[in-house]
Amino acid sequence: MIVRQAVRQRAVELGFSLVDQTKIVTAASELARNTILHGGGGKATIDVVVNGTRRGIRLTFEDDGVGIADLNLAMKDGYSTAGGLGLGLSGARRLSNEFDLQSAPGKGTRVVIARWK
Numbered sequence: 001m002i003v004r005q006a007v008r009q010r011a012v013e014l015g016f017s018l019v020d021q022t023k024i025v026t027a028a029s030e031l032a033r034n035t036i037l038h039g040g041g042g043k044a045t046i047d048v049v050v051n052g053t054r055r056g057i058r059l060t061f062e063d064d065g066v067g068i069a070d071l072n073l074a075m076k077d078g079y080s081t082a083g084g085l086g087l088g089l090s091g092a093r094r095l096s097n098e099f100d101l102q103s104a105p106g107k108g109t110r111v112v113i114a115r116w117k
């Protein structure tokens, strides 16, 4: 998946530790997979963000798919409507420093995560 490579490259450029690189790449991979599998495909954006002396990576995943009716349920470990493990969203949240999920039925899905160095 091209997103994994692009996120890895940004993380390396920012001087992320190997562990932190893997965390953000894994989160990106799960969210990209959701965009494709559940959202019917969409768009991923990678931004370098600065807060004072801190730098980080912000990732945005957007699709115009079916959307999610119950956000709390979707965030629960083990909840999947597609026979998956149901660990993608919750895992991505745990692997990130910031996590924002916006979705509604028929309105698509937007997930923004950030990880700071």
Ligand SMILES: Nc1ncnc2c1ncn2[C@@H]1O[C@H](COP(=O)(O)OP(=O)(O)OP(=O)(O)O)[C@@H](O)[C@H]1O
Residues within 6 Å of the ligand: 030, 034, 035, 038, 039, 063, 065, 066, 067, 068, 074, 075, 079, 080, 081, 082, 083, 084, 085, 086, 087, 088, 089, 090, 109
């Ligand atoms: N982009 C999306 N569009 C619509 N529904 C979504 C989207 N992302 C997640 N969901 C819903 O949230 C549920 C939970 O997502 P999550 O990634 O945690 O599990 P999963 O994709 O089903 O399994 P996996 O553990 O393999 O990721 C999905 O089964 C799906 O119903």
Ligand SMILES: [Mg+2]
Residues within 6 Å of the ligand: 030, 033, 034, 084, 087, 088, 089
């Ligand atoms: Mg998933």
